[in-house]
Amino acid sequence: MTPVRREKAERLADEELMPWIAEKDPEAFEVFYDRHGGVAYSLAYRILGDRTAAEDCIQEAFISIWRSGARFDPTRGSVRSWTLSVVRNRAIDALRSKAGRAPKLTFDDDAILEARPAEERTEEQAIEHETAGEVRDALTHLPADQSKVIQLAYFGGFSQSEIARMLNLPLGTVKGRMRLGLEKIRGELAEGMA
Amino acid sequence: MNANEHDARLEEAAAFALGALDAERVDDFERHLEGCERCQEELRWLAPAVRTLPEAVAQQAPPPELKKRLMDEVRTDARRERAAEGSGFGEWLRGLRVGGMTWKPLAGLAAAVLIVAAGIGYAVGSGGGSGNTHTWEGEQANGIQASVVREGERGQLHLADVEPLPQGKVLEAWVEREGTVEAVPALFAPDQAGEASTEIEDMKGVSAVMVTKEPAGGSRQPTSEPIVEVPLES
Numbered sequence: 001m002t003p004v005r006r007e008k009a010e011r012l013a014d015e016e017l018m019p020w021i022a023e024k025d026p027e028a029f030e031v032f033y034d035r036h037g038g039v040a041y042s043l044a045y046r047i048l049g050d051r052t053a054a055e056d057c058i059q060e061a062f063i064s065i066w067r068s069g070a071r072f073d074p075t076r077g078s079v080r081s082w083t084l085s086v087v088r089n090r091a092i093d094a095l096r097s098k099a100g101r102a103p104k105l106t107f108d109d110d111a112i113l114e115a116r117p118a119e120e121r122t123e124e125q126a127i128e129h130e131t132a133g134e135v136r137d138a139l140t141h142l143p144a145d146q147s148k149v150i151q152l153a154y155f156g157g158f159s160q161s162e163i164a165r166m167l168n169l170p171l172g173t174v175k176g177r178m179r180l181g182l183e184k185i186r187g188e189l190a191e192g193m194a
Numbered sequence: 195m196n197a198n199e200h201d202a203r204l205e206e207a208a209a210f211a212l213g214a215l216d217a218e219r220v221d222d223f224e225r226h227l228e229g230c231e232r233c234q235e236e237l238r239w240l241a242p243a244v245r246t247l248p249e250a251v252a253q254q255a256p257p258p259e260l261k262k263r264l265m266d267e268v269r270t271d272a273r274r275e276r277a278a279e280g281s282g283f284g285e286w287l288r289g290l291r292v293g294g295m296t297w298k299p300l301a302g303l304a305a306a307v308l309i310v311a312a313g314i315g316y317a318v319g320s321g322g323g324s325g326n327t328h329t330w331e332g333e334q335a336n337g338i339q340a341s342v343v344r345e346g347e348r349g350q351l352h353l354a355d356v357e358p359l360p361q362g363k364v365l366e367a368w369v370e371r372e373g374t375v376e377a378v379p380a381l382f383a384p385d386q387a388g389e390a391s392t393e394i395e396d397m398k399g400v401s402a403v404m405v406t407k408e409p410a411g412g413s414r415q416p417t418s419e420p421i422v423e424v425p426l427e428s
Contacts, residue, residue: 024271024272024275024276025272026265026268026269026272029265029268030261030265030268033261033264033265037256037260037261038253038254038255038256039248039249039251039253041254041255041256041260042248042251042252042253042254043248043251045251045254046248046251046252051257054254055256055257055260058256058260058264059260059263059264059267062264063264063267063268066268066271067271081245084245084248087248088248136250138250139247139250150212150247153209153212153213153214154212154213154214154244154247155247155251157213158214159209159214159215159216159217160209160214160215160216161216163214172205175205175206175208175209176205178205178208178209178212178214179204179205179207179208181208182208182211182212182240182243182244183208183240185243185246186239186240186242186243189242189243189246
């Protein structure tokens with residue numbers, strides 16, 4: 001492949017950029033970073049709570065994407081959610097290592113893709129472009145006990161049993177709150193799309 | 195499985211979607227998922243909520259230095275990749291170089307003689323001399339004086355005005371031969387006078403010579419920009 005020029009790369013959709021990245025085209029990768037680096041860094045910072053650690057996480061995650069770009073399968077999910085999954089896994093693992101907890105997550109980016117039902121993709125892509133504010137609202141409006149277990153799970157990387165011990169709650173209560181909270185967020189997303 | 199048992203599975207779906215299902219429960223849930231359309235449907239329904247959670251965090255601007263570090267590493271990777279693919283020394287050099295490179299001969303030497311002035315050089319012609327010895331020399335943009343002398347099939351690379359190397363670094367020479375880049379086995383370092391030399395045992399088919407700073411022990415592929423570039427024209 002002839003290296004893609006920056007102005008051309010900027011006109012390409014994410015899924016069209018990935019083959020260029022797989023061919024080790026720095027211009028394509030720079031555009032990819034410019035699109036997703038901000039939200040990725042924000043996620044890493046939210047999880048790690050430290051700027052230096054967040055920078056290290058983003059450096060590692062994006063380099064892993066650069067080096068494994070050929071493995072991205074566009075039929076399995078959007079580039080953005082795949083990228084954020086890679087970042088979250090790295091950040092949670094760093095968090096667990098720092099806290100002396102056993103690493104729980106894998107660095108296998110293929111596993112991230114494989115874990116996702118392909119059918120969700122179209123709806124997901126429609127949602128993710130429009131709903132950051134709605135998710136923020138939904139999280140804000142969740143009952144505090146439901147919001148807490150979801151945030152401990154997603155941003156803290158804790159399992160339901162760990163959360164139950166931490167909050168001194170029965171495991172069944174934690175499971176129930178997780179489900180109710182996610183159902184409410186999902187319901188608000190569906191309303192937002194209606 | 196009765197309805198109560200299945201409801202318990204459904205409750206696990208939320209934890210599974212969040213990546214919070216206890217590790218010892220994951221395999222069991224995945225086996226159940228393979229044959230349970232209701233749980234698959236529940237996961238499909240919940241998944242977008244999970245996928246959008248990272249979009250909900252307060253936005254922080256990443257520092258510009260982060261992008262610079264990242265892109266430096268990416269570009270170095272890309273250059274290595276091109277070099278490893280044997281896409282040619284010239285293409286690799288074009289990727290590394292700022293500005294162009296042209297040629298100027300050094301009159302009075304034994305054979306075809308070039309002054310190589312990286313970035314500002316220009317071609318003037320070739321000199322005369324005895325048939326079996328060729329010399330190329332010139333000043334690099336960084337002030338290093340470089341010469342390559344070929345006698346028969348052997349060559350000698352000599353550098354002058356080389357600054358002391360950082361601790362743990364050596365000089366490594368590379369040659370382009372028929373479109374591929376090869377390391378010159380003998381690593382070298384400047385002496386106190388700033389002079390450094392290495393032998394190139396096989397000059398047959400070599401069309402360019404360059405030098406990079408590499409970690410002690412050398413590298414299989416160049417890992418930094420060249421401090422010397424000497425294209426050889428016969």
